[in-house]
Amino acid sequence: MIILKIAFRNIFRQKRRTLLTALTIFGGFTLAAISIGWSEGTYSYTIDMFTRNQMGHIQIHGKGYLDKPTLYNTINNYRQIGETISGLEGLEGWCPRLYSSGLAAVAEKSAGAIIIGIDPALENEATGFDKKVAEGKSFSKDPAHEAILGSGLMDILNADIGDSAVIVSQAADGSIANDIYEIVGIVESGDNLSDRSSFYLHLSDAQELFVLDQRVHEIAIISEELGDVDELVVRIKSAVGESGLSIEPWQEFAKQFYVAMQADKQGAWIMIFIIILIVAVGVLNTVLMTVLERIREYGVLRALGTRPIQIFRLIILETNFIAVGSILVGLVASTIINYLLSIKGISMPDSITYGGVEFTKMYSEVNAISLYIPAITVIVTVSLVSVFPAIKAARTSPSKAMRIH
Amino acid sequence: MIDKSREIIRAENLVKTYEDDSVPVNALRGVDLVINRGDFLSIVGPSGSGKTTLLNVIAGLDEPSEGRVYLNDKLISEMSGRELSDFRRDNIGFIFQSHNLIPVLSVEENIEYIMLLQGVPKKERHKRVEDILKEVGLEGFTKRFPTQLSGGQQQRVAIARAMVSQPALMLADEPTASLDSATGSELLDIMRSLNEKRNMTFIFSTHDKLVMDKARRLIVLKDGKIASDEVKE
Known part of the structure; x- marks a missing residue:
């Protein structure tokens, strides 16, 4: 409990740095959430154009x-x-x-x-x-x-x-x-x-x-x-x-279209990966900076009898507090942006044609996947990049750390 | 005849060599030392004589390159990291040159810290905090944070934190270095009184004449060896 308390209060010590870390996480989460919402919305819209307006979602034919x-x-x-x-x-x-x-x-x-x-x-x-x-x-x-x-x-x-x-x-x-x-x-x-x-x-x-x-x-x-x-x-x-009948969903009777959409979707994940990578580097940088700056403090905690695992937990908790807070704000922001984009859409400067269908406007989508995937990814990424600084802090030699002024 | 029941620390042939810019430095060169329960002793010597290193090795903060350290008959130089953490938590109190309080915790929480790690019940913790704050003259300061205290008050909190869990041994590295002489003397009196009341063992590493004067035993280190060990009457 005391470790939890220290981790939480540590957030407010270097407000500017915390804000920087929070902004990096918030930006990464929101961008990822909007990207997923946008990509899901675009695919849903394209699929709808193909299916609801023309082919149908399911077709029955003679075998x-x-x-x-x-x-x-x-x-x-x-x-x-x-x-x-x-x-x-x-x-x-x-x-x-x-x-x-x-x-x-x-x-x-x-x-x-x-x-x-x-x-x-x-x-x-x-x-x-x-x-x-x-x-x-x-x-x-x-x-x-x-x-x-x-x-x-x-x-x-x-x-x-x-x-x-x-x-x-x-x-x-x-x-x-x-x-x-x-x-x-x-x-x-x-x-x-x-x-x-x-x-x-x-x-x-x-x-x-x-x-x-x-x-x-x-x-x-x-x-x-x-x-x-x-x-x-x-x-x-x-x-x-x-x-004598074959009853198929659209993924079967429009297989080529479905495969092309899936390939396109994979491309969208590469963008998410790049966003998360930027978040990871940003967070690693600030957490490492914090750990190096507080190394003497960790030495004192170790000298007082704090176990290495407790120091490790302290760093991970502190980073995760910032991450959870940033994600909560990001949840609200990205939901609002995705909602607005799902209603108003964005007009294409030039219409694009996909599988013969012309698109002049694209729409986003508000869905759970665009929120929980970035949330889990960001939490896991932030925790993972905090592991190295946390190990460094946990392994602090009290005598060496206390020689640092 | 050695009275083992009085012994709290036994150091045998302590050698500590470390590298400073790839140059080997012999900080301790074969120190043999016995410290008894209730001692109020100062380790003195010029800079680089090995005072802080000896204190660190005794506390298990540093591993000796050679030799052994026993605290209450337990060989601490061979303990694992976790065992050492637990051992320090339960047996050793530290008072540092700069108070080293946890800045995000209040006076009360700083003093409680070790007891929280030990799992002391809340009621007991609060009673002990109240008692120790009375002893160090900081009643009414419980909710303040370190930044809201003067240097002397912070060092009193550090003393209270070190002593509240009633450790067998108190180690103080230059405890008066950052204080004016009046405050330093006052704090030494508090420590001396606790030493007498509770039979707590205090080991100081110091340059301060005031500390040397108040100590009942004086060990002089020179070039990593004990040059003299004098018990004052």
């Missing part, structure tokens, strides 16, 4: 579809599956999709297109499709031979809203699939690559075109929370069974 997507590998009871999963805990929405490719033509111009059949109501509920319609209008409730094209495809085809677009492809029964649709809207999904080829049709129109009555290729599912996706996958699997 083998992802490896070899064909017109014939379909889900034949999608309505039944949808009804089964729609009540599951943590599920926000689901939507069926039909995919094929073909040739799109408007007047003299033609281009390859990805034809995507969607259920407008379900798609809007799940991924907010209507919000992506930048010009024109979304689909009518009932199929009306309407088409909505990606903005890039509109440019390629030199098309305008109200123009007629022709699709030529192959239907599931082997016949030539062709029909004419009125362009009613332009989609800007944020994914430039996909907007250069997307040709959206009402699901019923697409099923009729490809002779795939009541069949789809994909069910996209949106989870309420990104972090609960794996648990939702388990719940869906147990609800619908897996016979």
Whole structure:
């Protein structure tokens, strides 16, 4: 207890030095907390752009579809599956999709297109499709031979809203699939690559075109929370069974994207490491300075009968008192900064494109990981760098120390 | 015939050599010494004669290069660091040239320090602190910090701290060096009175004539050897 008392009171002896040490720890902690919050926020935002707005967090396909997507590998009871999963805990929405490719033509111009059949109501509920319609209008409730094209495809085809677009492809029964649709809207999904080829049709129109009555290729599912996706996958699997179906989380069906994100995340940790290294050097410097300055005092304590381990504890406690105080202030500061950045975000001077998606603003995130990882890292680092000065103090020879004036 | 029951320190053939800028310095060159319980003795000699080194070796603060030191029949020169810490805590009181109080502790806490390490119960600690402060004339100063005291008052606290745990042996290295002669004399009287009342053994290393005058035994060191050992009547 007396060692604890001395350690605590020692903090206030050299106020300027304590402040310097505290500022180093506070700065390091806050920078690390903001970096993690920022990096987690950016990844969450990017992942959300990819998943919530487009691909979904979970996808159901016919087995083998992802490896070899064909017109014939379909889900034949999608309505039944949808009804089964729609009540599951943590599920926000689901939507069926039909995919094929073909040739799109408007007047003299033609281009390859990805034809995507969607259920407008379900798609809007799940991924907010209507919000992506930048010009024109979304689909009518009932199929009306309407088409909505990606903005890039509109440019390629030199098309305008109200123009007629022709699709030529192959239907599931082997016949030539062709029909004419009125362009009613332009989609800007944020994914430039996909907007250069997307040709959206009402699901019923697409099923009729490809002779795939009541069949789809994909069910996209949106989870309420990104972090609960794996648990939702388990719940869906147990609800619908897996016979003939593959039910995958986004990390599986967008593996390349996931791997790229993980690699990027590793890069962020290097920055945290550098910040912590700066803190470590700063703290080592001040603690060592303190120990050297008080070496005579430690000699006296040793002469009075204080055990070496008690001197060691004294140094570690003193440094940790400063560290805990600095971290507490840092917790408040970094939470406020991360919160503000999570609401307002930071506008990019130039938009950046990641996996085809354009980002103009980035957001931070307030989460536990951005607080406890820097807190533990800083405490461990500060304790570790204090070990050397603490050993030095504990090994002080009382007779030598007391000769120092 | 040697009366072993009176013996508190026995030093046999103490040799201490250390290096100063790679030059070997023979601080002690074969010191044999017996100190008895209740002695009030001064070790004197010119600078570099080995006074402080002898005191440090007796206290277990320094290891002798050769020879042995027994305190209460315990060989202290072969104890481990931790054993020595505990031994010093329980058996030796130190009074340093500059008081060396712990600056962040109050007078009361400084005096309590050793008792806290010993695990003396709170009630007992407070009683002993109260008693010793009365003896050194510092009643009412318990809550003050060292910086709020004069040099003489700080040295009284240092004496109180050294004596409160009632050690068998008190070692004082130039205890009056930083005090004026009136304060020095006053403190020596306090120590002398404690020596008489409690039969506590005091060993001083000093240059101060006042200390030499008050001592009942005078050991003169010269070039690391005992030149004379005189018991005053």
